[in-house]
Amino acid sequence: MRAIVLLSGGLDSYxxxxxxxxxxxxxxxxxxxxxxxHAAELxxxxxxxxxxxxxxxxxxxxxxxxxxxxxxxxxxEVPRDRDxxxxxxxxxxxxxxxxxIFLSLALAWAEAIEARDTxxxxxxxxxxxxxxxxxxxxxxxxxxxxxxxRVGIGGARFRIHTPLIALSKAxxxxxxxxxxxxxxxxxxxxxxxxxxxxxxRCDSCLLRAKGFAxxxxxxxxxxx
Amino acid sequence: MRAIVLLSGGLDSYxxxxxxxxxxxxxxxxxxxxxxxHAAELxxxxxxxxxxxxxxxxxxxxxxxxxxxxxxxxxxEVPRDRDxxxxxxxxxxxxxxxxxIFLSLALAWAEAIEARDTxxxxxxxxxxxxxxxxxxxxxxxxxxxxxxxRVGIGGARFRIHTPLIALSKAxxxxxxxxxxxxxxxxxxxxxxxxxxxxxxRCDSCLLRAKGFAxxxxxxxxxxx
Numbered sequence: 457m458r459a460i461v462l463l464s465g466g467l468d469s470y471x472x473x474x475x476x477x478x479x480x481x482x483x484x485x486x487x488x489x490x491x492x493x494h495a496a497e498l499x500x501x502x503x504x505x506x507x508x509x510x511x512x513x514x515x516x517x518x519x520x521x522x523x524x525x526x527x528x529x530x531x532x533e534v535p536r537d538r539d540x541x542x543x544x545x546x547x548x549x550x551x552x553x554x555x556x557i558f559l560s561l562a563l564a565w566a567e568a569i570e571a572r573d574t575x576x577x578x579x580x581x582x583x584x585x586x587x588x589x590x591x592x593x594x595x596x597x598x599x600x601x602x603x604x605x606r607v608g609i610g611g612a613r614f615r616i617h618t619p620l621i622a623l624s625k626a627x628x629x630x631x632x633x634x635x636x637x638x639x640x641x642x643x644x645x646x647x648x649x650x651x652x653x654x655x656x657r658c659d660s661c662l663l664r665a666k667g668f669a670x671x672x673x674x675x676x677x678x679x680x
Numbered sequence: 681m682r683a684i685v686l687l688s689g690g691l692d693s694y695x696x697x698x699x700x701x702x703x704x705x706x707x708x709x710x711x712x713x714x715x716x717x718h719a720a721e722l723x724x725x726x727x728x729x730x731x732x733x734x735x736x737x738x739x740x741x742x743x744x745x746x747x748x749x750x751x752x753x754x755x756x757e758v759p760r761d762r763d764x765x766x767x768x769x770x771x772x773x774x775x776x777x778x779x780x781i782f783l784s785l786a787l788a789w790a791e792a793i794e795a796r797d798t799x800x801x802x803x804x805x806x807x808x809x810x811x812x813x814x815x816x817x818x819x820x821x822x823x824x825x826x827x828x829x830r831v832g833i834g835g836a837r838f839r840i841h842t843p844l845i846a847l848s849k850a851x852x853x854x855x856x857x858x859x860x861x862x863x864x865x866x867x868x869x870x871x872x873x874x875x876x877x878x879x880x881r882c883d884s885c886l887l888r889a890k891g892f893a894x895x896x897x898x899x900x901x902x903x904x
Contacts, residue, residue, distance in 0.1 A: 518742040518785075525792030553788035556828045560784040561742075564777035568749030592827045600820040604780045609811045 458511070458571040459617070460484050460562045465500030467642045467664060468577035468620055471632040473508055475619045476575040478635060483510040484569060486562055490554065491521035493648035500643035507641055516561055526551040536657040549646060549659065555588035559597050559616065566614065567605050575617045581624055594618055625667025633673060640676030654678065682735070682795040683841070684708050684786045689724030691866045691888060692801035692844055695856040697732055699843045700799040702859060707734040708793060710786055714778065715745035717872035724867035731865055740785055750775040760881040773870060773883065779812035783821050783840065790838065791829050799841045805848055818842055849891025857897060864900030878902065 459481035461473040477483055485508075487501040498515070505513045520526075526549060535548060555578065562574045578589040587593060594616050601614035608614065620628050632639065644664045647655035654661045654677055668675040683705035685697040701707055709732075711725040722739070729737040744750075750773060759772060779802065786798045802813040811817060818840050825838035832838065844852050856863065868888045871879035878885045878901055892899040 514746055516742065516746060518740065520788065522738055522740060523789050523792050550830060552791035553784055553828060556784040556787055560777055560780040563780060565747050567776035568747050587830055587833045588828050596824040596827050600824050603816045603820050604777060604812050606774060606811055
């Protein structure tokens with residue numbers, strides 16, 4: 457059975473893809489280049505796709521810099537050295553409607569290749585500040601998909617699988633290591649200057665480091 | 681008050697934009713270049729934007745040809761000389777999830793510029809075959825928007841205005857002519873060969889011709 461997997465090149469989507477694959481899905485990986493400053497992510501997505509062995513890898517470009525509203529796509533600093541667990545509110549790295557855009561592109565591809573399943577590595581625990589990483593959002597998108605499409609009105613039901621949504625970063629890493637994933641292929645850092653090597657100070661690096669520490673594992677990216 | 685208007689360069693979105701403007705909205709026009717073969721549409725969008733006088737015109741490119749699934753974005757003929765009123769089913773010109781993608785881009789921009797209103801020239805009457813032109817779809821997207829965004833979870837409500845949804849093509853044209861719109865600026869034809877001049881035989885040309893005839897008006901594009 458075919459599944460679209462939204463694959464960024466980060467640790468979460470790699471793990472989500474591998475879980476879907478272990479459940480028997482044939483993977484159609486979708487990577488969106490949206491003008492993110494940390495474009496090293498795209499290289500990581502290609503490495504991850506090769507390691508997984510997917511049916512197809514589709515890269516789509518949509519330049520969200522023209523829309524703005526996020527420190528991930530515009531000039532200005534990404535936050536550093538924050539206590540992410542204690543931070544409240546929605547961080548500046550939130551990109552307006554990003555997951556809505558990503559899921560709508562996945563829905564288009566799903567309809568074109570007759571897939572009914574989409575997999576997404578969103579996580580509500582570590583990033584509870586992002587509105588479009590919550591279960592309510594996922595359910596609302598599934599409801600939309602059923603009325604938005606040719607096959608939906610024909611009675612087909614689109615499902616969005618979020619295997620990581622209730623896991624801690626440490627649990628995600630444990631799942632991935634059990635599936636023998638090589639996290640040295642991934643890229644998590646938000647800092648556009650840190651080409652390849654993680655900055656170690658942005659929210660994403662800090663969450664990743666905490667996750668590996670709690671999982672009792674070493675991050676192959678940091679060991680390099 | 682700001683409103684995002686999805687503006688294709690066709691007759692419907694021009695009319696929808698003008699209606700929104702007549703109701704006092706400040707127009708932020710969004711045109712999506714999605715790999716449509718009838719790219720003359722984009723030139724028409726620029727003409728329409730100049731005629732209306734908008735606060736900003738944003739053109740975004742997302743190449744849906746890689747996804748396929750439609751005669752508007754892939755090789756193969758667009759249907760010709762059909763009896764559109766009698767045709768049943770969803771035509772090959774349906775682009776998978778296109779309006780879901782367009783509305784998600786509009787939502788991102790709306791959130792970034794603090795707009796709460798989006799205007800779309802969809803019409804359920806003439807094109808009842810398109811799933812994403814129906815009121816159920818619009819309501820489902822509004823429900824999604826309220827949980828998908830920073831401001832949505834803060835209590836803001838996004839509205840999608842579809843002033844044409846229940847109008848016939850003739851009624852749309854009557855509304856536009858009453859607003860003194862110059863339909864000679866627009867482009868409706870689906871035929872990629874017909875650069876500028878309408879083919880007169882695709883579904884879109886046939887619906888337009890019937891609309892002008894029923895409105896008792898001459899189409900300035902055909903008079904040229």
